[in-house]
Amino acid sequence: MAQTAASSHLSSKARRIRWIDIKENITGYLFILPALIVIGMFGFFPMGYAFYMSTYNWRVKQGDFIGLDNYLKALGDWGGALIFAGGFVLLIIAYLLWTGAFKPAKSWMYTAVRIAAALILIAGFFAISDGWGKMEATGDVEFLNSLPLTVFYSLGAVPAEIIIGMVLAYLLFQKIRGKEFFRMLFFLPYITPAVATAMVFRSIFSSRETSLANQVIGLFGMEAQKWLFEPRPFIQSFFGIDVQSLNLPTLLVGPSEALVSITFFGIWTYIGYNTVIFLAGLGAIPHELYEAGEIDGANKWQLFRHITLPLLSPVTFYLAIIAFIGTFKAFNHIYVMRVPSAQGTADVTSIFIFDTFYKANQYGYAAAQAIILLAIILFLTFVQNKVFGERVFYG
Amino acid sequence: MANITAANRGIKHKTPFFERIKPGHLLIYALLIFGALVSIVPFFWMVSTSLMTLGETINRQWLPKVPQFDNYIEAWEEAQFNKYFLNSVIITLTTLAGLLFTSVLAAYSFARIKFAGRGLIFTLLLATMMIPESVTMIPNFLMVRGSIFPLPGLPAWKGSWLNQLPALTVPFMANAFSIFLLRQFFAKIPEEYWDAARLDGAGHLRYLIQIVLPMSKAPLLTVVIFSFIGSWNAFLWPLLVTTKPTWRPLMVGLYTFVTEAGPETQLLMAGAVITLIPILILYFLTQKQFTEGIATSGLKG
Secondary structure, three states: OHHHHHHHHHHHHHHHHHHHHHHHHHHHHHHHHHHHHHHHHHHHHHHHHHHHHHOEOOOOOOOOEOOOHHHHHHHOOHHHHHHHHHHHHHHHHHHHHHOOOOOOOOHHHHHHHHHHHHHHHHHHHHHHHHHHHHHHHHOOHHHHHHHHHHHHHHHHHHHHHHHHHHHHHHHHHOOOOOHHHHHHHHHHHHHOOHHHHHHHHHHHOOOOOOOHHHHHHHHOOOOOOOHHHOOOEHHHHOOOOOOHHHOOOHHHHOOEHHHHHHHHHHHHHHHHHHHHHHHHHHHOOOHHHHHHHHHOOOOHHHHHHHHHHHHHHHHHHHHHHHHHHHHHHOOHHHHHHOOHHHOOOOOOHHHHHHHHHHHOOOHHHHHHHHHHHHHHHHHHHHHHHHHOHHHOOOO | OHHHHHHHHHHHHHOHHHHOOHHHHHHHHHHHHHHHHHHHHHHHHHHHHHOOOHHHHHOOOOOOOOOOOHHHHHHHHHOOHHHHHHHHHHHHHHHHHHHHHHHHHHHHHHHHOOOOOHHHHHHHHHHHHHOOHHHHHHHHHHHHOOOOOOOOOOHHHOOOOOOOHHHHHHHHOOOHHHHHHHHHHHOOOOHHHHHHHHHOOOOHHHHHHHHHHHHOHHHHHHHHHHHHHHHHHOOHHHHHHOOOHHHOOHHHHHHHHHHHHOOOHHHHHHHHHHHHHHHHHHHHHOHHHHHHHHHHHHHHO
16 A cells, blocks of 8 residues: 555656656757757758759759769869879878877887888879879869869968967967057957958059058069969069979969968958967966976976967867868958959859859859868868867867 | 955066066067057058048058048948948848847757757757858858748748848848857856746746846857847848848948949048948947957857
8 A cells, every 4th residue: 555655656756757857848949949940941951952952953943953963073083083082081091100190019110100101191192183183184174273272272371370379369468568459459350341351452452553562562672563463373473483384283383472462361360369369278378387387497488388389279279170161161351352363363162162153153063062162171170180189288 | 256366466476487578578569569560551551541532542642631531421422321331230230139039048948958859959050150151052042032932021022032131131040159159158157046046936938038148248248249240241141132222231332332433442441441330339349348258259169
């Protein structure tokens, strides 16, 4: 008797708990519902739909199903694309071998592993250039060429943004007056509308002899440049090294002067953001560590190298990833700063996709290009995580 | 609290590390001033050009002889900024209202309510931050045009949002970043508040409105600032969905003005200065919160 009373009491309690659980669940879903509808409709759904579109011959209106032909049209040759991608995988393997991700027991094996890494590295480069050549032979050369341009923009902007941002933050972190004032000024380019500031840069980096950029290099006795209007490679137009006559691939010749000018804008915009975040990171480093270092007789460089830098590495890593994805998505300022005279040498992939979509009205093909860009971003983020993520020191 | 900061200051004073570099301060200032100049010179160039005559913009001087304030009136009228400015204000405020509504509710739910699949949904949401606009832009354009399925709205719209206010606002009324930022803050509010509120018979909604929101002014302001800037500065999407001036925002208006103003750089720069003003006002009013909000939100990512 007593037993059954106890058990019925238990079960009613359990039932009540379950009812509360269900109520909690319903409230939880109701609360996220408005956000989910918006993000689902304008974030998730278009992701899937973009892929769907990319498999159709879709100009303004939906046409025939063509499978992966749009991708083939862009990349040219599946075999070439595979060899190309395989080349990057080889590079990663070489890197992992070289840094000793697989630690052998004996020292002679260590040398062997390093030699193997070097060989794989060479093979990787070979595969990349071979695969690229095959893709260029049959694919959409203009689209393919927009990829190294994006890489130039990214490699030009990201390290400079990070290093300058870190230096400025380090300087601001010293006991100086007017810290807030400087921080405010540095931050200004980041918040102001890119369309407006890019227009200013268009005037600063114009081909006029009296443009600000030309006045500045004039101070150093250099000849006026055409900047945003200059399609020739930067090292040729600026330093006078004749690389065009060598007929090298774009990747080796380097960015055009127009793209370099746009990169300056990118750096100018993001330095302030990086400075502010680095400052916060510096503030989080415990003071005692510096004191301990001082007692051990470390100089300022050693303190920076062995305390600041490693403890700041999570912030650096975070900023690098953000900046990197940002450069691959960059659109507004490039769209404003590109001029016909640059002959498309500043049309990075995101711009090119927009043109395919908006000007050429090739919706399905543009969707395929966008998905290729997304795949590249995902792949490179993954690589960054693997290669640099392990060097980050989380305390 | 006061004790702790006092103690901290005490430590700083004893630290020779910061004291010893005094002579080096000159160099530090020189570098900082150089950096500040680089940040500020384009703005100076913009304002100074905007006050020049056409002739002065060509024979480039640093300053106009007589400031031509009329340029601003001319730019304002020629570029139809009357309309576009108002459009931008309405678009920004509508987006903000919608965004705050959706993100506060969702952030609270992710932080405080235990429901099945919470972690998974949250991770999926965060993943949307990596998707480039190039991918979503094309289907979203078709959708807004009403080509995929008819959208709700006035009968006159015929299921399409093209050139209508919702096209410019609804897609931005929720984003993973705002939800993430608020969630981080809500999750740190001590459990005791909830227990006390529940004893008083409050449900989640009342607790959220009466207790949580008044405590969360700082993160809410950060979300407002970020979204204001994002919405005001938006360009690519408004360019796509405003083929007529009806709801065209300021940034697209400024861009189309490039072709209209032609070689008259001074008008273009005057137009550019006008578009900056609301952002600058917001920035100077909320300066401290601004940079600190960005610093903390950035670090927690």
